[in-house]
Amino acid sequence: MSLTGTPFFATVIALTVIAVVLPLAVWSKVRGPAAVRAAVRVLMVVFAQVTAVAVVFVAVNRAEHFYASWSDLLGTGKYVTAAPDLGPDGLGGKKVEEAPKVRQQFQPVDGVGGRVRKTELDGKISGVKGDVMVWLPPQYDDPAYKDKKFPVVELIPGIPGTGKSWFQGLKVHEVLEPLMKSGKVQPFILVSPRAMLLGNGDTGCANLPGKVNADSWFSVDVRKMVVDNFRASDEARTWGVAGYSAGAYCAAKLAIAHPDRYSAAVSLSGYNDPGQE
Structure with a gap:
């Protein structure tokens, strides 16, 4: 249940x-x-x-939506299938552009209205397997935009929290959709991946060989999946990352660590004091 x-x-x-x-x-x-x-x-x-x-x-x-399931609450979920040492760039010597395209099936998300869809992604670089939620802007299916590649904002929830926290709790898509339709905000794609990868523990969005490659999950596997399945730009200048609480720390960390993947970060109630435990 x-x-x-x-x-x-x-x-x-x-x-x-x-x-x-x-x-x-x-x-x-x-x-x-x-x-x-x-x-x-x-x-x-x-x-x-x-x-x-x-x-x-x-x-x-x-x-x-802090906990999506009993395994989230009890910290028994298994989302790490492998955690090899991927080196400082988080790629393990692989070239993302040469990897086979990732093709995913998406389903509607219960309890969330609008254009939010979910898929289960098996991250081939990170060794993480988890759910990813995607929201497409109202212009995505407009024939006038059929040749446009859209910018992307990656949304990282706090701990505890799930991708659904952004859509059901914060209702980010409900706030943005009318603004995009009116032209006050330019259209972009929202994507929110699973952040609780080690039970209820906070990974800090870091790569920890032998334990979890959270950085590569967010900044490599999820990015590639979005680009391979949607009309999304893969240029760093068109990608941003945002988070709240522990997710805000992740957003700042990922943008600073990977300027070749993200051009902007938004930290909501984050913590970035180097002396803070």
Whole structure:
């Protein structure tokens, strides 16, 4: 049962109602020795407290999408298939332009309106396998733009957080779409890859040989997938990266480390103090 799904939310609400009604119905009817009566009543109070906290947690998580699944919450998800030493450029001696094209299938994202689509990407350079969400601007299917290659902004969520946090929680596409339609903002593609790659741990978007190649996942594999599947420019001057919280640190780090891949970064509530742990 999904953490963000309606059935789970309804189940938690039902349990909360039961937890409130149960003590009212049986509190004075509990029988047995004094210790047993006290223990049963304590358990009813604890049950009520646990369900109250659970319903708030589930409601907030449904709105902001911090955890997409139980594996995200428990930190048991497996998204790293390999983590070789890829060297300082994060390419491991490979040339991206010579690699076979990555062709992906995309599906609509539940709970998110508009033109948001999702795919499961198997990163051939990084060794990371995870979901990536893509939103295409309203002009993408306009015949007047059929020959245009669009700029791209890569969106990195905080930890915890998923790509859906940007679209369901922050509703970034709902804010941008009318601005693009009116001409106040030039059209560009949004792409938000999975950021929680090591359970609930923060990778810092770094390449850690033997553990995870998060940098190469964001700056190589995801970029290549977008360019191979959409009319997206591959020039650094047309790519930006944005993030909030831990994702903001990643955005600044990736842009500074790879000026040949990104020309701009946006840090929202980020932390960049070198002395900060």
